[in-house]
Each structure stands twice: as C-alpha cells, then as structure tokens.
Amino acid sequence: MKNLLLLSALLLCPPASAEPVSERITWLLDGTTAAATVTLPEGSGPWPGVVLVPGSGPTDRDWNSPLLPGRNGSAALLADAIAKAGFAVIRYDKRFTGPYAAANGPLLSGKLSLRSHMEEVSSAAAELKKRPGVAADKIFALTNSEGAVHALNAHLAGEPEFAGLILTGAPGRSMGALLRGQIEAQVSPLPQGKEIMAGYDKLVARFQAGLPFAPEPAVPQAINNMVAGFYVPANLPFMREFLSADPARLAAGVKAPVLLVIGGKDMQVDRRLDGAPLEKALAGNKSASFAYPADADHLLKHEPKPREQLVPLLVQNNYNAAGRELDGEALKVIIDWLRSRSAPELKK
Numbered sequence: 001m002k003n004l005l006l007l008s009a010l011l012l013c014p015p016a017s018a019e020p021v022s023e024r025i026t027w028l029l030d031g032t033t034a035a036a037t038v039t040l041p042e043g044s045g046p047w048p049g050v051v052l053v054p055g056s057g058p059t060d061r062d063w064n065s066p067l068l069p070g071r072n073g074s075a076a077l078l079a080d081a082i083a084k085a086g087f088a089v090i091r092y093d094k095r096f097t098g099p100y101a102a103a104n105g106p107l108l109s110g111k112l113s114l115r116s117h118m119e120e121v122s123s124a125a126a127e128l129k130k131r132p133g134v135a136a137d138k139i140f141a142l143t144n145s146e147g148a149v150h151a152l153n154a155h156l157a158g159e160p161e162f163a164g165l166i167l168t169g170a171p172g173r174s175m176g177a178l179l180r181g182q183i184e185a186q187v188s189p190l191p192q193g194k195e196i197m198a199g200y201d202k203l204v205a206r207f208q209a210g211l212p213f214a215p216e217p218a219v220p221q222a223i224n225n226m227v228a229g230f231y232v233p234a235n236l237p238f239m240r241e242f243l244s245a246d247p248a249r250l251a252a253g254v255k256a257p258v259l260l261v262i263g264g265k266d267m268q269v270d271r272r273l274d275g276a277p278l279e280k281a282l283a284g285n286k287s288a289s290f291a292y293p294a295d296a297d298h299l300l301k302h303e304p305k306p307r308e309q310l311v312p313l314l315v316q317n318n319y320n321a322a323g324r325e326l327d328g329e330a331l332k333v334i335i336d337w338l339r340s341r342s343a344p345e346l347k348k
Contacts, residue, residue, distance in 0.1 A: 020083035026100075029123050030116075032107050033100040036092035036124055037061055037076075038131060039083040045133025047088040048140065048163070048342040051125050052078060055145030055169065058097035063144060063299055063320075066097070070320030074299040077326050078142070078334075085335045087342075090128040094120060105234075112238040114245060117150040122159040129160075138342055142166040142334070144299065145268065146175065152250035164257035164287075164341045166334055167247075169298045171269050172277030176204065176243035182268060183223065185312055192218065203227040208243065248281040257287035259337045261330055263296025265303035267312045289337070296327035303327075 022039045041047055052061075052075045059065050062073025079089040095104045096112070108116070121141070129136040141151040141162045148170040155162045171178040180200070187196045199216035200223055206214065213231050215224040230239040251258065260282070262275050269275075271292050282288035297303045297315065301324045318324070 020080060022079075025127065027123065027127055029095070029119060030107075030111075032095050032104040034092060034095055034120065034123055035061070035098055035100055036090050036127065037079070038128065039079045039089045039091075040131065040133065041083050041086050041088065043133075045088070046135040047086060047133055048138035048338070049088045049090070049125075049128045049131075049134045049136075050082055050140045050142050050338065051121065051128060051151075051162075052089060052091040053121055053141055053143040053147035053151045054092075054094060055143075055147050058101075059094065059144075060098045061091040061093045068316055068319060070318075070322065072320045072322050072324055074144070074301060074320075074326065078300070078331075081326065081331055082142075082335065082338065085339065087338060088128060088131060088134045090124050092120060092124040109234040110237060112234065114149065114153060114238070114241045116238075118153040118157065118159070121147075121150050121154040125154070125160045125162075138163050140164045140166065140338060140341070143168060143170065145169045145171070148247045149175065149245045149250065152247060152254065155256065156250060156253055162256060164259070164337075165254065166259045166261065166337065167251070167278070168261040168300055168330075168334075169266055169269050170247055170260060170262070170274065170278060172248045172274035172281070174244055174246045178269065178274070179243070180204075181270075181273065182312070185267075187220075196220065196223070199223075200227075204243070207231070207239075248277040251278055252281040252284070254282070254285060255287075257341050258282055258285060258289070259334070260288070260290045261296070261300070261333060262292055263298065263300065263303075263327065263330060264292060264294040265296060265305075265307055265310060265315075266298045267310055267315045268298040291330070291333040293327055293329040293333060296330040300326055300330045 020039045020041055022037050024037050026033050026035045054063055063075040064071050064073040075091045079091050082089050125139055143151045148167045187193045195218040199219035203216055207230050213228050260278050262271050295302055299319050
C-alpha cells in the first residue's frame with residue numbers, strides 16, 4: 001500500500017526536470033490582449049500548476065517594472081526553479097504593461113478596477129488549465145505584494161478556487177495604510193517630515209472625499225504628482241477601490257492552505273506591521289503557515305547587507321540588478337510547501 005501511495009505522489013509531483021520548456025502565449029480578455037509565458041517541466045505530466053501574480057504598478061510577467069532599472073526579474077527565476085521541481089507555471093503581464101500595453105491602453109482607460117485585475121488572475125489560471133498535462137484540480141497562486149489582493153479576490157469568488165495560495169511580500173494593512181507607511185519611511189528623516197506627511201494626509205483625504213486635486217505646498221512635487229495621478233481618468237476607478245483594499249480582511253475568509261512569506265530584508269512590507277495582522281487573520285485556518293526568511297528582500301532576492309544599512313529607495317533600484325539571485329531559504333520554503341500540498345503522501 002505504501003508503494004502505491006508513493007507512486008501516486010510521484011505522478012502528481014514528478015522528479016525535478018533539468019530543462020523546462022517555455023512558450024509565450026496570448027489570449028483575448030474583454031477585448032484586450034493578455035500575454036504570458038508558460039513554463040512546463042520535461043515530460044508529459046500530470047503536473048500541478050502555479051500562477052505567478054505580479055505586484056503593484058506596471059509590473060510585467062517577470063516582475064520587472066519600467067519605473068525601476070534592471071531586467072533580472074524574480075518571476076522568471078521563480079518560474080524556472082518551480083518548473084524544475086515538477087510544476088507547470090504561468091506568469092503574465094498586467095494588460096497595461098508588456099508588449100501589448102500600447103494597444104490595450106485606450107481599451108482599458110477608465111475600466112481598471114479590482115475586478116479587472118482579478119479577471120487577469122482568473123484568465124491566466126484558465127489558460128494554464130488548458131495546457132496538456134496540467135492537473136486542473138491542483139492550481140496554486142504565488143503572489144507578490146499587491147498581487148495578494150487580486151489572487152485572494154479571485155479565490156474567494158471561486159474564479160478559480162485555488163488549491164492553495166503563497167503570499168510573498170504581502171501587506172497586512174490596507175493598501176492606503178501601506179502606501180502611507182512607505183512614504184513616511186522615506187520622508188521621516190527629513191527636517192520637514194511631519195509637515196510633509198500632514199500635507200500628504202490632506203491630499204488623500206481630498207481624493208477620498210471626491211474633491212478636486214489641489215497641490216499641498218509642504219509636499220514635495222513628486223508626491224503631489226503621485227496623488228494627482230490618482231485623478232487621471234484611466235486610474236480613477238481603481239484607485240478609489242485600491243486605497244481601502246485590505247489583504248488581511250480577505251485572507252480571513254480563506255479556508256484553503258496559505259503560506260505567507262515576508263523576508264527579513266523586505267523594505268516594502270514589515271514582519272510586525274504586516275505579518276502580525278495576517279497571522280491574526282489566518283488564525284482560524286489550520287492549513288496556514290508562515291515563513292520569514294532572514295535575507296530575502298521584497299522580490300525574494302537574496303540580500304546579504306544588514307537591514308540597518310538598507311535605504312528603501314536605493315533597495316528598489318537594486319531589485320532587478322544583473323546577477324542577483326533568489327534567496328535560497330525563501331525558494332526552499334516555497335518549493336517544499338508546494339510539494340507537500342501537491343503530494344501529501346510524500347510526508348507519510
């Protein structure tokens with residue numbers, strides 16, 4: 001009987017493959033072109049599947065951003081490593097970034113919302129399920145940062161109901177509170193830090209009250225410009241929802257297995273401010289687990305410098321620098337968790 005169980009486990013989670021095969025694909029989504037890369041292990045399956053969900057802003061399928069230098073994206077590295085471990089992986093572009101951004105832009109203007117982001121997650125999962133050899137009942141989400149909101153929304157709506165979710169660099173505060181905290185971390189060392197934050201709070205309060213934009217004199221131009229961007233018609237519907245989106249509240253409704261990963265060198269979210277609320281929200285989920293790899297940054301890259309030497313803005317500019325590698329501890333936690341949830345018989 002034990003041999004039969006082991007054989008069943010190996011069929012669902014085959015031995016590591018030396019050379020995964022990748023294919024770029026597209027599909028239509030609400031009149032726009034969605035694009036992704038599917039990476040499959042060697043062989044014919046069946047393979048459990050993983051949907052990599054990008055984080056905030058114009059982040060592409062590889063978790064690169066045109067706002068930051070470098071092209072060594074963590075999602076491409078994750079896809080290769082996870083596929084070698086025996087999983088089929090899809091990583092997709094948000095439709096307003098990547099090669100189809102120019103064509104999609106006018107079609108998406110004024111239509112971006114939590115729902116439209118959720119539909120990207122759902123459609124990517126559906127495309128992965130179509131691939132021959134993919135075990136459609138074993139599809140997991142692996143998210144970064146804001147991506148947790150969109151995958152959690154998809155899961156709670158059953159579009160799809162994931163076999164489990166891995167939330168990396170996930171906020172435990174509302175997205176508005178997280179954004180405020182990130183700005184405060186950058187301006188608090190300045191002599192006018194308190195005045196800048198008071199001005200920022202006024203800007204956001206005006207936006208949330210539906211009042212027109214008016215710049216705050218005490219606030220740096222870059223922050224005034226950022227909030228002015230909330231009012232751009234293409235962004236407005238999404239930003240109204242986004243600031244109040246609360247990943248911890250969403251996570252509290254999840255019964256499926258969840259793995260939370262926040263790195264010790266993550267300068268975007270914080271183990272105490274974000275990890276603690278998420279642990280509390282998931283306290284009733286007996287299949288939830290938590291990992292805090294000491295040297296992983298926000299995008300799961302290995303960061304050897306002590307945290308006290310890291311400056312948030314400089315760290316972001318180094319996220320995708322050439323030669324940076326995934327943190328070994330974080331990667332092991334993720335792959336071990338995926339294997340245990342795909343083939344629980346291996347634990348017997």
